[in-house]
Amino acid sequence: MRGMPSRHRLVSRRQNATHVRGQPYQIDMLDVASHRRTPLFKHPVYNLLYGHFSPDGRWVSFTVRVQPNRSRIVIAPVDEPKPVPESAWIKITEEGAEDWADWSPDGRTLYFTSERDGHTCLWGQRIEVNSHRPSGEAFVIKHFHGRTFYPQGGVGQPPETALRLCFQRILAMFG
Numbered sequence: 026m027r028g029m030p031s032r033h034r035l036v037s038r039r040q041n042a043t044h045v046r047g048q049p050y051q052i053d054m055l056d057v058a059s060h061r062r063t064p065l066f067k068h069p070v071y072n073l074l075y076g077h078f079s080p081d082g083r084w085v086s087f088t089v090r091v092q093p094n095r096s097r098i099v100i101a102p103v104d105e106p107k108p109v110p111e112s113a114w115i116k117i118t119e120e121g122a123e124d125w126a127d128w129s130p131d132g133r134t135l136y137f138t139s140e141r142d143g144h145t146c147l148w149g150q151r152i153e154v155n156s157h158r159p160s161g162e163a164f165v166i167k168h169f170h171g172r173t174f175y176p177q178g179g180v181g182q183p184p185e186t187a188l189r190l191c192f193q194r195i196l197a198m199f200g
């Protein structure tokens with residue numbers, strides 16, 4: 026089996042299905058039809074969040090929260106519905122705790138949020154086709170400096186929501 030069919034979704038949940046404080050979040054693949062869950066990514070200490078399939082369904086990007094204020098954005102191959110060892114995770118960038126990534130429509134660039142210039146903006150990192158490692162420097166997709174960043178002129182809309190809306194528009198533009 027190469028790549029996960031589109032009926033699968035990625036969901037984060039706490040390990041061991043308990044609500045014990047401090048249990049890290051892992052990322053499961055959820056089969057929408059059967060409701061079957063398959064753990065794909067877990068770590069004994071770090072929370073794993075914001076999983077997104079690549080357009081061909083063969084890779085997943087996600088956020089590894091390595092400290093309360095720091096995360097690693099990684100990608101990993103998913104050839105079969107089974108756990109992917111940490112040794113197969115490829116680091117794309119180091120960002121803040123809430124930063125997250127999603128794929129360009131051709132799967133060759135990872136878009137991610139970053140506060141590296143002091144604002145939460147959208148950045149891109151090209152991924153080398155064969156090695157799937159970062160290729161070149163990260164580049165700006167879109168700056169969000171100041172209030173123009175809120176799509177409906179709204180005050181009080183969480184930045185996360187506004188960024189997601191913008192992200193979807195950018196993906197639609199390329200699509």
Ligand SMILES: [Zn+2]
Binds near residue numbers: 146
């Ligand atoms: Zn910026």
